[in-house]
Amino acid sequence: MLIGEVARRSGVSSRMLRHYDSLGLVRPTGRTVGNYREYSADDIRRIFHVESLRSLGLSLREIGRALEDPAFAPAALVSDLIQRTEDRLHREQELLDRLRTVDASAPSGWEDVLRIIELLHSLDSPNAARRQQAALTPDSVPTDLLAKAILTESDPNVAGALRWALARADNAVAGIAPGLQSNDVAVRRRAVQALAELPDATAVLETALTDEDPTVRKHVALALGNRGVTAAIPALVRMIVEGVNDVEAAEILGTLAADPAVITALTAALATTDSPARIRLTQALAELPPPVAEEALRQLADDPDRVVAMIAASLMKR
The missing domain is CATH 1.10.1660.10 (Multidrug-efflux Transporter Regulator; Chain: A; Domain 2)
Known part of the structure; x- marks a missing residue:
């Protein structure tokens, strides 16, 4: 042929x-x-x-x-091809994300495009100071760009600057909320910390109250409790039992004491936990108004645990 x-x-x-x-x-x-x-x-x-x-x-x-x-033997070469292809796809995804970021900023001219590209370079810089400076830039940083940076930022100072900028951005909650669904626990923790500083994120935060990570649950419970959300009461009581930010959790429960669920949850926990936890729970009763805590303290004053009984007796004399 x-x-x-x-x-x-x-x-x-x-x-x-x-x-x-x-x-x-x-x-x-x-x-x-x-x-x-x-x-x-x-x-x-x-x-x-x-x-x-x-x-x-x-x-x-x-x-x-x-x-x-x-x-x-093709195995080694095929493995190398897989790695090369994954690297290329990663680069292509980065390019696609960059193009979408530029497009979302609705640039009116090439100066706007160049400004966004410069911000992208700055936020991706290995230099923490440069990333922080980019977060605090007087120019408006697109929300999706801020959200992406927050969910990947490990430096606490830079993360703080990014959260500050996000709190002043439009549609901030929508930009961060997907981070709560990440399989990476570090991303979920960063998302929760950012959402805790957004006043309109209450509903989204409530969805993370049952997160499997205790650190995520802690940030959520504290944020919701400070907002007066009673759904956080069980998580706050659990924090006292576990000795995690227990003083802060007790103070927040004091502000929620008008809800009967507070004293009910504390009393139930007192009946089922060990001595150190019962001591913390008894001390937490000090944050409640005397009329609310009176009956629980009266019973605890006769508690077999002498330390618990002494704390309860002392609180009854307030």
Whole structure:
């Protein structure tokens, strides 16, 4: 079969077939009387092998090695191709995100585009001071750009500056909320800390009260408790039991004491926990108004645990 016919049937251009010939990758078996290239069935089969390997991203040099070396093991090369492809996809995703960020900023001219690109470079800088400066820039930083930076920022000073900027941005809650669904616990923790500083994030924060991570639950409970959300009461009591920010949790429960759920939860916990936790729970009763805590303290004054009984008796004399 002559080169023109091979090109038509295989979809590989005549120019590429000549290139394969010059590289020794696919050399036609025969020549016609007029010295035209003539391909056999085996030659055509090899062309399709070459094209199949090219479709995987192999270079022509790698393809030649794979076809000529009987001992060639494809596993290592395929693993390398996977890594290269993942790297390329990562770069392409970064480019796509960057383009979307520029588009979302609705640039009115190239100066706006260049400003956003500069912000992107600054927020991605390995220098923490430069990232912090970018967060505090007098220019408006797009909300989605701030949200992305907050969810990945590990430096506490930079994170604080980013949260400050986000609190002044539009649609801040919508930008951060997806971070609560991340499989990465560090991302969820950053999201909760940012949302805790947004006054309109109460409903979103409530969805994280049952997060499997205790640090996330702690930030959520404290934030919601400070906002007067009674749904946080069980989590706040649990913090006292576990000795996690127990003083702060007790103070917040004091502000929620008008809700009967506070004394009910504290009393229930006192009946089921060990001595150190019961001591913390008894001390927490000091934050409640005397009329609310009176009955619980009266019973605890006769508690078998002498420390608990002494604390309760002392609180009753307030």
